[in-house]
Amino acid sequence: MKKILFKAITLLSALTLVLFTFSCAIWTGGSDSSSITLSFGVNSKALGVGATEARVWVYANNVLVPNPAVSEGYYSTTIDPTAGGTITIKDLAPGDNYRIVVTSGAIVGTSFKPTAFGTSELFGIKAGVETSVEIMLKEISIDVPGTQPTGLVSVVVAGNLIYSASSDKIYSGTNVKSLTPPQAPWNTSTKGFINSLNITADPEPTVLVNTTKGIYFTDGNVVGTPNWGSEAPSVLQSGGIAVSGIFYQAEKEIGGYVGGNAWSRIPLDIPVAGKPILDLLVWKKDADTIFGYFATRVVGAFKVGSSDIEELTLSDILSGNENSPVVFFGETLPLIQAFGYISGNDLYLGTKNGVYKTNIEKPKTTLATLVEGTKGLNVTKIAAQGQMEAFLSTTEIVILKSNKIYKMPFLTSVVGTISDIAWHGTNLIVTGSKGICSIDTNSL
Numbered sequence: 001m002k003k004i005l006f007k008a009i010t011l012l013s014a015l016t017l018v019l020f021t022f023s024c025a026i027w028t029g030g031s032d033s034s035s036i037t038l039s040f041g042v043n044s045k046a047l048g049v050g051a052t053e054a055r056v057w058v059y060a061n062n063v064l065v066p067n068p069a070v071s072e073g074y075y076s077t078t079i080d081p082t083a084g085g086t087i088t089i090k091d092l093a094p095g096d097n098y099r100i101v102v103t104s105g106a107i108v109g110t111s112f113k114p115t116a117f118g119t120s121e122l123f124g125i126k127a128g129v130e131t132s133v134e135i136m137l138k139e140i141s142i143d144v145p146g147t148q149p150t151g152l153v154s155v156v157v158a159g160n161l162i163y164s165a166s167s168d169k170i171y172s173g174t175n176v177k178s179l180t181p182p183q184a185p186w187n188t189s190t191k192g193f194i195n196s197l198n199i200t201a202d203p204e205p206t207v208l209v210n211t212t213k214g215i216y217f218t219d220g221n222v223v224g225t226p227n228w229g230s231e232a233p234s235v236l237q238s239g240g241i242a243v244s245g246i247f248y249q250a251e252k253e254i255g256g257y258v259g260g261n262a263w264s265r266i267p268l269d270i271p272v273a274g275k276p277i278l279d280l281l282v283w284k285k286d287a288d289t290i291f292g293y294f295a296t297r298v299v300g301a302f303k304v305g306s307s308d309i310e311e312l313t314l315s316d317i318l319s320g321n322e323n324s325p326v327v328f329f330g331e332t333l334p335l336i337q338a339f340g341y342i343s344g345n346d347l348y349l350g351t352k353n354g355v356y357k358t359n360i361e362k363p364k365t366t367l368a369t370l371v372e373g374t375k376g377l378n379v380t381k382i383a384a385q386g387q388m389e390a391f392l393s394t395t396e397i398v399i400l401k402s403n404k405i406y407k408m409p410f411l412t413s414v415v416g417t418i419s420d421i422a423w424h425g426t427n428l429i430v431t432g433s434k435g436i437c438s439i440d441t442n443s444l
Contacts, residue, residue, distance in 0.1 A: 034091075034092045034093070034094055034125045035088060035089060035090045035091075035092065036058070036088070036089045036092065036100070036125075037086065037087070037088045037089075038054075038056060038086065038087045038088075038102070039084065039085075039086045040054050040077065040079055040084050040085045040086070040087075040104075041084050046104075046116060046137040047079065047104035047115065047116055047137065048104055048105070048114075048115025048116035048137075048139045048140075049115060049139075050106050050115060051079060051104035051105055051106055051115045051116065052078065052079055052105075052106045052107065053076055053077070053078055053079060053104065053105060053106065053107065053112065054076065054077050054079055054085055054087065054102065054103070054104045055074040055075070055076045055102075055103050055104075055105075055112070055410060056074060056075045056076070056087050056089065056100055056101065056102050056103075057073060057074050057075075057100065057101040057407070057409050057410075058075075058089055058092065058098065058099075058100050059098065059099045059100070059101070059407070060092075060093075060095055060097060060098055061095075061097045061375070061376040062097075062099070062354075062374070062375060062376025062377050063376050064395065064409070065092065067089075072395075072409070072412060072413070073395075073409070074409070074410075075087045075089050079104070092125060093125075094124075094125050094126050095124065095125060096122075096124040097122050097124075097376075098122065098123050098124065098125055099119065099120050099121070099122055099123070099405075099407070100119075100120045100133070100135070101117065101118070101119050101120075101407045101408075101409060101410075102117060102118050102120075102135055102137060103116065103117035103118075103140075103410045104116050104117070104137070105410075111413055111414060111434075112410065112413035112414075113142070113414070114140050114142060114410050114413075114414070115139060115140065116137045116138060116139045116140060117137065117138065117140050117408070117410065118135040118136050118137040118138060119135070119405060119406050119407050120133045120134075120135045121133070121134075138443055138444070139443070140439065140440075140443075141439070141440040141443075142414060142437050142438070142439055142440075143175065143176050143177060143437060143438040143440075144176065144177075144414065144435060144436070144437045144438075145176055145177050145179060145435065145436065146177065148434060148435030148436065149164070149166065149169070149171055149179065149181075149435060149436065150166070150433065150434055150435060151166040151167065151433060152164050152165065152166055152415075152419060152420075152431035152432060152433070152435065152436055153165060153166060153167060153194065153195065153196060153419050153420070153431070154194070154195075154196040154197040154419065154420045154431065155197065155420045155421070155422045155429050155430075155431045155436065156197045156198060156199045156207060156422050157199075157422050157423065157424045157429065158199050158204075158205040158206070158207050159204065159205070160174055161173065161174060162174070162175065162176065162179065162422075162424055162429055163197055163207050163218065164179060164197075164429075164431055164436055165194045165196070165197050165209070166194070167188075167193045167194050168185070168186050168188050168193060168194065169181045169185065169186060169194075170182060170186060170194070170197075170209065170218060172218075175424075175438065176429065176436050176437060176438045179436070186220075187220070190213075191209075191211055191213055191214075191216055191220065192211035192212035192213030192214065192232075192234070193211060193212045194209060194210070194211050195210045195211060195212065195234065195235060195236050196210045196236060196237060196420070197209060197210070198210065198237060198238050198239050199239070200239065200240060200241055200242045200246075201239065201240060201241055201282060201283070201284040201290070202241055202242050206218075206242045208223060208238045208239070208246075210235040210236060210237060210238050210248070211234070211235065212234040213232045213234070214228060214232030214233070214235060215235050215238050215246065215248060217242075223238070223242075223246055223257075224246055224257040224263070225257060225261060225262060225263070227261055227262040227263070228262070228263050228265070229262050229263065229265065233248075233250035233251070233252075233253055233265070234250055234251050235248050235249070235250050236249055236250055236251065236275070236277070237249050237277075237279070237280040238280070238282075239280065239281070239282030239292075240256070240282045240284075240290050240292075240306075241284060241290060244258065244259070244288075244290075245257065245258040245259075245290050245306045246258075246282075247280060247282050247290070247292035247306075247309065248280070249277040249280045249294065251275065252267060252268050252269070252276070253265055253266055253267045253268050254266050254268065254277060254280075254292075254294060255309065256292065256306065256309040256310075258290075258306045258307075258309060258310060259310075260310060264309050264310045264311075264312065266312055266313060266314055266317070267314065268314065269314070270298050272297055272298050274297060275297065276296055276297050276298055277294055277295070277296055277297075278295040278296065278297060278335075278336070278337045278338070278380075279294075279295040279336075279337060279338045279339050279350075279381075280292065280293065280294055280295075280339075281293040281339035281340075281341060281347075283341060283347075283360055285361070289305060289306055289307070290305070290306045291303050291304065291305050291306070292304050292305075292306075292309065293339055293347070295336045295337055295338065295339060297335070299317060299318060299328070300328055300329075300330060300331055300336065301328065301329055301330045301336040301349070301363075302317070302326045302327055302328045302329065303326075303327050303329070303363065304325055304326050304327070305325070308325035311325070312325060312326070327363075327364050328364065329358070329363035329364045330349055330356070330358070330363065330368060333349065333351055333356055333368055334351040334352040334353040334354070335351055335352045336349050336350070336351050337350050337351060337352065337378075337379060337380050338350030338379050338380055338381050338382045338391075338392075339382060340355075340382025340383065340384040340389060341360060341384060342384040342385065342386065345359050345360055345361060346358075346359075346360065347359065347360035347363060348371070348382050348384060348389065349368060350377075350379030350380065350381070350382045350391060351379060352378055353375065353376060353377070353378070354370050354371070354374040354375040354376060354377055354379070355370070355371040355374040355377065355379055355382070355389070355391060355400075356368040356369060356370055356371065357369055357371055371389075371400065372403060373400065373403070373404070373405040374391070374398075374400070374405070377391060377393060377398060378393050378394065379391045379392070379393060380392055380393060380394065381420065381421060383421045383422055383423055383428070384423075385423035385426075387401065387402065388400065388401045388423075388426075388441065390421050390423070390428050392418060392420075392421050395409060395412065395418075396408055396409035396411065396412070396418075397411050397418065397421060397428070397430060399428065399441060399444065401441065401444050404444075406444055408439075411430055411432075411437070411439075412432070414430075414432075414434075414435070414437045415430055415431060415432030415433070415434055415435050415436060415437055416432040416433035416434030416435070417432050417433040417434075418430060418431070418432045419431050419432050419433070424438065426440070426441050426442050427439060427440055427441065428441055
């Protein structure tokens with residue numbers, strides 16, 4: 001057995017600058033192991049007003065190293081008013097790409113309400129080497145409604161209004177505390193249950209309601225033409241230009257409407273576990289042309305133009321030949337699961353292992369580059385806003401601002417299982433099974 005240095009430094013109680021020192025503990029049986037100890041001082045201003053608990057998440061290569069005793073994977077301690085608190089995390093393998101997230105807060109009702117948080121830079125844990133890491137805990141402002149709407153499946157922002165939906169209600173308001181459902185409830189018997197919301201690419205966006213019986217505007221009117229040719233599909237996503245063209249993806253088909261008398265529908269009769277289409281983005285190239293970008297589980301990512309969607313067939317998608325109107329891209333990347341777009345030429349690609357950036361008009365011939373700090377992230381949703389991007393994984397929100405990563409796994413304690421994200425100015429709106437919240441990102 002080889003003994004290795006072990007030391008812990010108490011959280012500085014009167015400053016927002018937090019200094020942790022941790023190192024490897026012991027080697028046993030020829031295997032490496034290490035420990036991290038974090039001490040939280042009494043009445044620390046860094047913890048925010050009213051904090052009674054601290055929680056810590058540990059990541060290696062951007063993948064959570066969970067506490068097996070807690071379903072959300074964090075380590076925690078109660079902050080005693082006279083004694084403070086300490087968290088010790090054991091049995092960590094030495095490595096170079098560790099990151100920790102620290103948050104403090106209080107239990108309000110049945111939820112944990114964060115008051116401050118911080119994300120460390122990457123650091124290494126090595127045998128016999130003492131490692132110091134600085135974390136700036138910053139107060140975090142999270143707004144929630146007085147009475148939370150539950151079961152929210154989606155959120156979008158159009159103009160200055162926030163729109164969010166459960167399976168049978170649509171809420172709207174200028175902020176999350178003023179969200180109200182319409183006086184006339186959504187008629188699920190005629191219009192179907194709501195799957196999600198999207199917005200069009202018009203200068204003044206229109207909200208599209210994707211349901212188990214097609215696509216509607218928020219006022220209940222049918223989008224485009226009511227002629228589906230048969231029973232309307234259960235639409236999962238849609239987008240385009242309100243009057244001249246819409247693309248959509250459903251559970252087992254894709255298609256669009258760009259003139260004519262009916263929707264163009266391409267059945268995806270493909271044996272595959274899970275949804276065949278993982279994400280859809282619609283990009284308006286000019287007044288007459290829109291492109292649909294589809295991330296698929298089977299054939300990868302491709303784009304198709306509005307001039308080709310009406311004649312598109314499944315064989316065009318599966319063949320991949322040069323005469324096909326479909327343009328595939330990102331073949332050398334991990335599985336593409338999400339798209340993000342702000343303006344200009346940048347198209348963000350969320351994959352099983354990080355976020356990449358390419359040219360939205362020429363993704364086939366442009367080298368996709370990894371966005372710094374995102375390697376290892378399993379990204380299922382991207383929301384882009386100015387110089388900030390937000391990435392949704394299965395368990396957390398990650399914000400990238402000024403090339404710095406902010407991981408926010410604690411948001412599940414506020415909204416439950418996260419379903420969607422959208423930007424409202426510099427506030428990030430997050431929805432989930434237990435409600436909705438707004439995060440002020442100005443202080444990040």
